[in-house]
Amino acid sequence: MGLQATSFQDRKRKAINIAALGAVLGLAFLAAVPFVLVSGYILVKGIGSVDWAFFTELPKGPGETGGGMANAMAGTGVLVTMACLLGIPWGMATGIYLSEYGHGKTASILRFTVDLLTSVPSIIVGIFVYGLIVVHIGYSSYAGAAALAIIMLPIVARSTEEIMKLIPNSVREAGLALGLPRWKVILRILVPGCMGGLVTGFMLAIARVAGETAPLLFTAFGNQFYSTSLDQPIASLPVQIYNFAKSGFPDLVRQSWAGALVLVGLVFFLNFGTRSLLYLKNRKEIKS
């Protein structure tokens, strides 16, 4: 009797085990499906329209066919470069401070603030820059770049901190023992020593802001042509994709698919490239 009950219970437990593990497996594959669907669909829809004209020509008006997104790609390049000029030094300085001088309670307040800045919705950054810059000088590259820099800042700061913390203390002590001032130890020994890791962090930050649309809508605004001056509105790839996608004109929608493909390609390239670089570098270090 008792034996039978046990074996019934055992079978029930085994059945539940198999069902539950199967469900976990199913959920895991369900999570991977959207990636395949989204990237596959973009590839299929976009690949036909990514041609020479797309990279070299200006957009045509609604209803006309042809034209490209050259101005938007140039604009994204300008905005991201300007954002790096502000966001990377500031973020690095913050990260170095947190890793090299960041002990105690004030440092955890700072760390917490940096984390909070990461979680500010990007559209809010757009409003902030609107009130800070656009109200005074109008839609411009400066405003767009400032918004992107604010988004980069906490990402760069946290990645810099994490990477600098990996350096063993003996390296710092060796430098200080040679009589070097601390700033030289940091800038000449520690930073060059982990440059690869730092650059990975910058690349991931760039990949993130290159695809940002919301903070640019009312800072950089958009432009049908090349922007000739930094205090004028400037086009960017994500904003142009948005405007074309919601325009409803088939040819503009076709081009926005191409734009999406180029954007996703760029972001994946930055992500994948830096990851595999890091992987190769780690493997080499382990071997040697």
Add this chain to the structure above:
Amino acid sequence: MQLEVAEKLTVKQAKPKASSAPRRKLDIHFGDRVFYYILKASAWGVVGLLLLMVGLLLDMSWPAFVEFGPKFLINPEWNPWTGEFGALSFVYGTVVSSLIAVALALPVSVGVALFLNELAPTWLARPVGFFVEMLAAIPSIVYGMWGLFVLAPFLRNYLQPFLHETLGFLPLFQGPMLGYGMLAAGIILAVMITPTIASISREVFKAIPLGYREAALGLGATRWEMLKIAVLKTGASGIIGATILGLGRALGETMAVTLVIGNKAHISASLFDTAQTMASVLANEYAEADSDLQLAALTAVGLTLFIVSLFINSIARYVVWQVDKKYAGMGR
């Protein structure tokens, strides 16, 4: 430890001894001091930036608060032509779309985290993990396009008729089947927050000591029972933290939602209906606001969203921190 001492020496000694110390030493301390203060200023600059954000948004939205008072948050009417502005329909849209997203994303994310950390062999875990991580890298606008041109027609032609037929007695699944709308926004958001919840859950699971799992298996638990007792129950508070963090991401998500939600300021019980979120109304109307009052009201919507997301994220980080602290040094 030695470093802390060194830091105190550099910072504190520099001042009083500056005049008596030999010239070369003075230079060393001077450089260190300048460097230290530059770094400190940049770090506190981040705090300043966040405070400036709150202050400036408050200043910009002040006219709206003066005009409407606290009623602003509970008034569902948003009419730029009559100058009546209330944020309730946007709050409703944000909350409902985010809740749909969390309800859909939570089981999938926890499932994938369990699978990758506890069950899968490395050759399978690596590519699946990569796919899920890459979901986080795809820009929001691309999700929006996909949602508008692929997901919405799919919903209109297949999922919505099916839900309407099987569960149509609920007010949730009644009304016009347009494809785009609240349901589409919720599904897109679920896809976008899955990597967030999954990666933090994985961190949490990783922090749980191996001994817990061995103890469960040693007592004769099946694999699933082990996962339930040793991993899910132990990591529950961490999963909650991860979910709140995902919720925070969903609340502020803008472009994807703007493209698929239909952008109409009203409150409807049906998930098939159009809606508007706090973020999407900003994307739609901010650059084209007709009056100063509308701009102030929009900024007030933004400020509300800002404060809510700061609040949600603070809670989430606190919860995750507690879990980290509990298992610090106990991991495998």
